[in-house]
Amino acid sequence: MDGRKVLDAARMVNLDRCPIEDLDSADGAAFARAARGRFRKDGICMLPGFIRPETLEILAEEANACVGDAWFCRGTHNVYLAESSPDVPTGDVATRYERTFVGSVPYDRIGEHSSLRRLYEWDPLKELIRVVLAKPQLHRFADPLGACSVNVFVDGGEHGWHFDESEFSVTLMVQAPESGGAFEYVPRIRGRADEKSIVAAVLDGNRRHVRELPFTAGALLIFGGRETLHRVTRVSGTMPRLVPVLAYAERPGLENSDEVRMLFWGRTGKPTA
């Protein structure tokens, strides 16, 4: 990121619209309460215009500059991201496979002094997310590769229907592709008695339960992906869809397993002997 303009986090966020610097203030508390209410209702809270337009340009420039460091994984999976057991009856949704082709730039390839890192390391953002998720405490993830990464969807990139393994995720909508790359979701169906019939209908192309979230550049998205079925539709064109992922944990010092790091970044992030 050398030579690029880097901003202080407090100047990156549109604090007039999203007054998160002090959540004990009247404005801050009201804003956080409303955001929490949206998350509780739908398992998703999008804050459009969270990032100022001039910051967005810088974040997009930074993200584009590190696309070459993305590790791509391509494969198939069921909606539960788990091997289906041999006891699962034929025709069960767990036996149906979706395609995914996505890249990720790891944390150690994102400039140490980049604007994205400054934003990630800014405590008021962490505090907002803690309040929206109603967690007693929240910590930045300690993973050397997965703490803050950038998801990259190039031409042909897509993420098939699935439920996340992690309870929640936080992403920033930085750069929309020329076409495709829609975020679609079916809110809070995990564990419902009719979960499998809804999943089957969605996989069959039934749109009745499906909602689409517009890609609104500059928005912050706090999302409970374990309960909500979701996907990113296939991207086309030369402009990649770029979405930084900001990871947090309820306990300090948490990291991904080596298996997860190998899958998403092709290495463990540990020094080789």
Ligand SMILES: [Fe+2]
């Ligand atoms: Fe996901």
